[in-house]
Amino acid sequence: MDVETAVRSAVDAGAFIRPTFDQKIFKDQCAYCFKDPHGKDGLYISLKNYHAFCREHAEIYGTTSGNTLFVQFESTKKIIEERTDGEPTSKMTKLTIDSDPKFEFEDKYCVVVHPEYSQQVKNVQNLPEIAEAIAQIANTTSAERLSLLSSTSNAWDAEIKLITKHQNLEQQDNGKHLALTGWTCEVEGCGLNDNLWLNLTDGAVRCGRSQFLSDGKKTNGNGHMQDYFDSTRFPLVVKLGTISSNLELIDVYSYDEDDAVIDPNLEKHLKHFGLDPTKMEKTAKSTMEMELDMNEKWEWSKCTEDGLLLEPIFGPGYTGLVNTGSSCYMNSVLQALVTVDSFQTRYGEQGLETLVNCPLDKLHNDFNAQFSKVVRAMLSGDYSSEMDPTNNHIKPLQFKRVAAGNHRDFSTSKQQDVEEYIRFLFEKIAENSRTEVIDPTDSFKFKAINRFEDRGTRRVRYTDQEEMLIRLPISGDLLRPIPDTENRYSVDMKAAIHAYFDVQKIDDYISPITGEPKGATNTISMKTFPDYLFFQVSKFAYNVDGTQKKLDMELEIEEELDLSGYRGHGKLEHEIALPDEEPTAPRTTPDIPASVRFVAGELMLMGFCENACYRAAYYSNGNVEIASNWLMEHMDDSDINDLFVIPSGTPSARGEVDPNLVASIVEMGFSNHQAKYALKQVPTVAEAVEWLFANMDSIPVESAAVGLSSDAPEPSVTESATQKTFKDGGEKYKLIGMISHMGSRPDSGHYVAHMLKEGKWVLFNDEKVALSQDPPKKLAYVYLYKRIA
Template sequence: MTDVVSVDCGEAPIENVALALELLKDVDVSAYSIPNHESKIFKDECMFCYTSPYHPGGLYICLKTFTAFCEHHMREMAERRGRNVFLQLKSKKTRDETEEPREKIKRLAIGIDEGFCNEKMEVEDEYYLVIFPRLATRIPINLLSSHPIGVACDRIATTTSAERLELLQGASNAWDGEMKQVTKHVNLKQIDNPPVLPMSGWKCDVETCDLSENLWLNLTDGAIRCGRSQIIGDGVRSRGNNHMKMYYEEKHFPLVVKLGTIEESGVADVYSYDEDDAVANPNLEKHLAHFGLKMKEMKKSEKSTVELELDMNQKWEWARCQEDGENLETVFGPLHTGIVNIGSSCYINSVIQALLSIPDYVNILGKNAPVIMNDIDPCEMNESIPGQMAKLFSSLANGNFSKPPPNNEYNGVKPTQFRKVVGKGHIEFSTCRQQDAEEYLRHLIDKISTHVPIAYGDANAALRFKQQVRLVDESSGHVRYTEKEEFVLALPIPKTSLIPVDQEALRFSVPLTHCISAAFSEESIEGFTSPITGETRGARSCISMATFPDYLMIQVQRFQMGDDYQVKKMDVDVIVEDVIDLTPFRGIGVQPGEQLLPQENTEVDEKIVCELTSMGFTRNAAVKAVLNTKGQDLGGATEWIMRMMDDPTLNDPLPSQMASMNNEEVSGEEVEQLVMFGFTPHQAKYALKKEKDVNAAAEWLFNNGHSVPEESIQPVIDTPKEYRDGSGKYELVSFISHMGSSPHSGHYVCHALRSNRWILFNDEKVAVSKNPPKQLAYLYLYKRV
C-alpha cells in the first residue's frame, strides 16, 4: 500500500486516476455525504469570514456538512471537529473567448455580484478534492467518476449555492426611491373649444415675459406660463418669473405639466397646486391630446423640478458629505475596512462603521468573535444573529479585508447574510429598500440585546442611559418622576433658533446647543386629567439625564412630518461643537416639599397614544408606534404607523400581552387538527391563542401564517441592565450624514475619528477626510471625556 505522505504532489494537481484512487483508499465512507435535492450547499464565502472563491486559495467545502471555509478556518474546523475531506473551489472571472480544459466548470455571469455590465463574462470554477492535512495534494474531480465520492463532488459543483438561491428569491425586493401619488384630478374637467398648441416653440403667454424655457402648461385651459426661478448652483439660478403660480391664484386651475420634460413613455413633471406636490397623472396623454399635443412624438428637452433640486442638493449636500473634488488619501488596516453596498444598504454600513468607534462593540463582537463562533455549528452560522454579528465585526476590525496595494484586489466585505438575518421578520429591514439610519440603529441594538448572550458581554452598555421624566399636574401641583431607558438622545430643531445663511433665506443654520436646550425644555400636555382633583387642566413635562453613558448618540430630527403626512427633510446647517457639556441637564429627582402623583404602570407617552387613537388607529397600534419611535413626536409615530399598515400584526396584542397569552393552555387535539393542514405545532398554538376557535385559527394561519414570530427556544433570562454613569462632558468621535430629501431614499456616509484623523467611510471607499461636513450630519456620536 502506498503511504499518503509519499505522494504529496506539491501545487500541481494529480493527473493520474490510479494515483487519485490510491489516495482515497483510507477515506472512510462516513467522512462524506452525497447531497440530495434538499441539501443546502454553501460555496459563496467562508462561514466565518468574507473570503470568497475568488480569493487566493479559494474555499474549502466540507463534504460532510456542505459548508465552506477559507484555509484558516478550515484548519480550525478540521482539528476541532475531525473533518478531513474537503472540496477546494477556486474561481476566476474571464471574458468568454476560449474553451477551457474539461475539469474546469464554467458558468455564465453578468456582473458577478457587482451588478450588470455590458461585457460578457464567465466564471471559471476549478474543483479539487483535498484530504486534510495534505492540502497541497489536489485531486481534480474529473478523475473521481468511478468513485462514490465523485458523485458527491459533482453534485456540489453543479448545484446552485444556498446563498445565491436566497438572493434570487429576494431579488424582487430590490427598490430604492419614492412613488409619486396619483393626482386626485385624474378625471380633470377641461374647457370646451380648447386652443390647438404647437409641438414646440412655446413661450410664456404673459406679454411682458419673453421666456421660452421653464414653461408650464395648464391642463385645464391650455395656458402656458413660466415657473419659478430656482437655484441650480453656487450663485446660479434658472430663469422664471413664477407666472404659472400667479395664474393658478387667479383661475384656480390646479393641474400643470412642465413642457420640455414630457417623454413619449408618459414620464413628465406634473404638479398639482391644490395638492401642493408633484403627482402622477395616468391620463396625461389624454389631457395633452385635448390641446393637439401628441405625447408619443414629444422628446424631453429640459430637466424636471425634481432633477434640478437633486442636482442642487448633490452639488452641495452630496458633494460636501462625500467630499467630492478632494484628492483623498485612501487608508487601510484594522478598523479601516470598507463595506460594499449590496443594494440600498448604505444606512446599514454607516451605522456599523459608527459603532466601531465604541470599544465595547469591537471587543465583544469583534475580538471575541472566535469564542462566539465556536459555540455555533457551522451549518447554523448563516441563520445565527450572534454568528453573523461576530463575523462582520471581526472582519471589519482585524484588517484582513483592508490591504494596501498591490494586495487590495479583495478589499471590502459584503454583509449579505448579516443584512438578511438581522432584518428577518421586520417589515422594512427585511427588504432591499433604503431605510432610516436611526431606526436601524435602534433595531440593531435590540437584536444585540435579545440574541447575543450576556455571557459574551453587554456591547450595548456603552450607549445605554436613563432619562428622567418630570410631569407636573397643573390642577394639583403634584409631580411624578419616571425613568425610561434610551440609546439615542433625540434633538428637535427649534424653528425660533434658525439663522439665515444667505440674504434670501433659502438655507438656515442652527446651533446644536439650541437643539439640546429645546430637547430638555418644558412642554405642555393638553387633556391631562388630574388623578388628584379629577380636573382636566393639562400638565407640564420635561426630560433630563438620569445617567450619562460612556458614548452618547445624538439624533438631530431633520425629518419632519408635514400637514399632508409626508416626511420632509429640513436642510439646515447644524453649528456643531466638538466638545459639549450636558451636566446642566442632569436630573436631580424629587425635591423637598414636592408632593407626588401616583405612578402609572406605563412607559409610553399617553399624550401621543391618545392623539393617535383619535385619528382612528387602534390602541395596540398606537402604543407600538410610540414604543418603536422612542424620543420622536406625534409626526414620527404617525409615519411609523403609516409605513406599517400592511403588517398583519400591527393591531395584535403587545409583547407583554402575548406573554400572558403564551401561558394559556390550548387543546392538544385542536393543535393536531391544525398540524394536519401542514402548520407547525408552534404556529398552531400561536393561532389558537389568538382566535380560540380551531376554524378561525386555521383561516387566520392561511392568511397570516408568515407573520407568526419565531419560536423561542431558550428561556428569556431577565438580567439586570448596566447603566454606566459619569461626567456629562463629551467630545465628537463620529457622525452619520444623509444626502437626499427623504430617509427612505438618498445616501448615507459615516465620518469617524481614528488615530486623531477624521476618516470618511463611503460604503467600500475609506479615505482620510479633509473637510468633515459636521454641520450636515443626522446622527452624532460623542465620547465622554
C-alpha cells in the same frame, strides 16, 4: 500513511457522507469569513456537511469538530484562448465577460485530509463515491446563491413620487389648444418663454418661481403660476419644456399636495389641450433634475467630498462594504458601530468563539454568528490591502438578510431611515445578547427621567425610561436664515440640545385631581450618561398629508459637549406626587374621551350636526384640523348623522395613526415606535403621553412588534428600565463620527459615514474608503459622540 490511504481511513471513520440529490452545498464563501475560491488556496468544502472554509478556518474547524475530510476548491481567472470552433477551452469552466479581452474561471478540485493540507489527491477515480460528490459540488448552484435569489428584490435609491389625488381631474371644456412649441407666459407684461407651466384644469400658461441653480445663478421666473393657483385653486400643473414621449420624465406638480407627483392620466390630460407627448421633445430640466444638480454641487458633493482628490486608506478598520441594493443606510451604521469598544470586543475579539461554537446547520441564519463574521472581517485588514485593490471590500448580504428577518421594511432592498435602523438593530442585538456576558448596546443606552407636572395642582410624577439616542428637535424658532441663500437655514446645536431637554407643554391635559383642563408639562433629564451617545437631527418634517420633507439646514456643531446641566435626580422633598391610579372623572357623554368631546364641540360651533362631529373627532384622533378635513371628506356618508357609539376594540382598528401626532409625542423624548403604539391605545397626544408613563414596561419590542408572520410567537416585552444597570460616567463628550444623508426623504437618497480614526477623519462611502479632506460636520443626520470624562 500515503494520502489515498488517509482519505480511505477518514471515509471509514465517518468523515464522509454522500450528498443527497437536494444537498445544500456552500462553495462561494468561507463560513467564518469572506474569503472565496478565487483567493490563495481557495476554499475547503467539508465532505461531512458541505460547508466551506478558508485554509485558516478549515484548520480550526477540522481540529474542533473532528471532521477531517475536505474537497479543496480553487477557481482561477484566465484569459480565454480564441478558438475557431467557438467552444470553450475547458469543460469545467464558468464563462464570464468582464471586458475585452474575455475571461473564464477555471475550477480545480482535489481531496485533502486535515491536517496534511499540502498532500492532495487530484485523481479520484479510485474513490468513486468521492468523485460523484465532487461532480455534484461542481454542478450544483451554491446554497449562498440560492438564498440570495430567494430573498433579493430590486430597488434603487432614487426619490419616490406619490400618485396624485387629482388623477381624475375635471378639465374645463373651454376649447383651448396649445401649439407644440413657442409658449410664453400669458400674464400681461411678463413675456417669459422659459420655466413655463401648464395648468391642467383650464390650460393656462404661467411662469414658475425663480430658483437657485447649482452654479449660484437663478432661473427666470416671476411665480405667476403660484399666483394663479392662489386665485383659482386649480392644483395640477406640468412643466411645458419637460414634455416628451417618456412620460416618467415629465415634471408634474400638485400645489395643494405640495409635492412633485405622478399623474397616471397625464397623456389624456395633455391631449385635452392639444399636446401630444409622442410629438414633443424635452427642452428643459425638470425640477428634480435641478434639485439633483444642486445636490451634486452642494449636499451630495459636500457629504461624499465629490471632486476632491481623496487618498485611499487601507488596513484593519478601513474595510469597505458593498452596497447590495439600497443598503448604504446599513453600511453607514456598521461603520459607526465597529469603532465602538464594546462592539469590537463582542463581535471582534469574541467573534471567532461565537462562530466556532455555533452549529453549522444554524450558522448561516444565526444573528450573532453573522454579525461576528462581518465585524471580524471589517477589523481584520484582510479585505483592505493596497496590494490587492480588487479585494478591498466585503459584501454583507447574509448579515443584512439575517438581521432584517421578516421585518416589513428592512427585509426589502429599499432605502430606509438610518435612525429607525439603529433602533431596530439595537433591539435585535439586545434580544440576542440575553445569555451573553456583553450586550454591546449597553454602551449607548441611558436612563432618562420624565418629570410630568399637572399644571392645575402642581403635583408631579417621575418615570424612568430607557433611551439609546437623543433626537434633536428643529422647531421654527431655532432656524436662522443663511444670507444670500433661498430657504436655507443654520441651527445652533446647543440650542437644539436645550430644546430637547426643555419644558414641553401638553395643553389639553385634564387634571385627575380637579377635572379641569389646565394642561400639563413634561421635562426630560438624564439620570445616567453612557459611554457613547447618538444624536439625530430632526431634519424631516411632516406635511399635512403625512409625507415627509427635509429641511435645508446646517447645524453649527460642538465638537466637545458638556451635558452636566441636564443631569436629573428625581423627585424633590417638597414635591407632591400625582396618584398612580387616577380617579375616573364623570363624563357627560359616557365612554367618549373628554378630548374627543372638546373637538366635537369645536366642530359643532361651525354648524355641523352633533353625531357627525363626534364621529369626525373620534376617527381623527381628537385633532380639530384633521377632524374638520375628515368631516368634509365624509359628508356624503350615509351614516354620518347616525347616533355615534364608540366602536368596539382598540383605536388601532381606525388604521394608521396621524404622523403629526406621532411627531408631537416624539418631540417629548419618546421613540416613534412608542408614540405609534400609544396612539393605537388612546386617541390624543395628551392621553398617549399619560398612557406611556403608566404602561412603558408593557410596550412590545419594536423588532418583534412589526413584520411578524401569522404563526410567529407572541412578541416579547421590553425589559423595565429599573431592572437593569446602566453605564454612568462624566457628562463630557467628543465627536467621533457622523452619518450624512443626501436626498429629500430619509427613505430615499444616499447615506455615507465619516469616522474619526487615529486622529484623522475617514470617509466610508459604501466600498470606497478614503481620508477625508473636508468632513461635512454641519450637514450630518446622525452624530456619534464618545464620553471623554
